[in-house]
Amino acid sequence: SIEIHVTDDLGETQTLTGEPGGTLMELLRDESSGVEGICGGCAACGTCHIVVDEPWQAGLGEPGMDEQILLEALNERTTGSRLSCQLRLAPEMSGMSLTIVPAEC
Numbered sequence: 378s379i380e381i382h383v384t385d386d387l388g389e390t391q392t393l394t395g396e397p398g399g400t401l402m403e404l405l406r407d408e409s410s411g412v413e414g415i416c417g418g419c420a421a422c423g424t425c426h427i428v429v430d431e432p433w434q435a436g437l438g439e440p441g442m443d444e445q446i447l448l449e450a451l452n453e454r455t456t457g458s459r460l461s462c463q464l465r466l467a468p469e470m471s472g473m474s475l476t477i478v479p480a481e482c
């Protein structure tokens with residue numbers, strides 16, 4: 378299984394355990410608070426915005442076109458920003474740490 382260390386907007390960190398195949402958004406939506414994923418994972422809503430800690434950023438590869446376009450529209454975008462719905466859980470991610478960005482209204 379894949380362990381992901383997740384810090385929420387209150388600064389609380391918890392470790393979630395997922396299985397390969399699903400997306401990171403689904404894990405965060407189902408197991409923690411703060412990620413709604415209201416578009417269901419089609420890179421259209423931005424409510425799955427996370428910031429990946431620096432050592433883990435490069436290994437995730439570049440965002441696809443749809444992800445890039447939406448990220449550019451997010452006010453809170455920063456280095457390491459990703460849409461968690463566009464990241465499929467894989468064994469190489471185990472140990473990764475990230476911070477949830479609260480949805481913009």
Ligand code: FES
Pocket residue numbers: 402413414415416417418419420421422423424425426460461462463
């Ligand atoms: Fe909507 Fe990721 S769930 S953009």
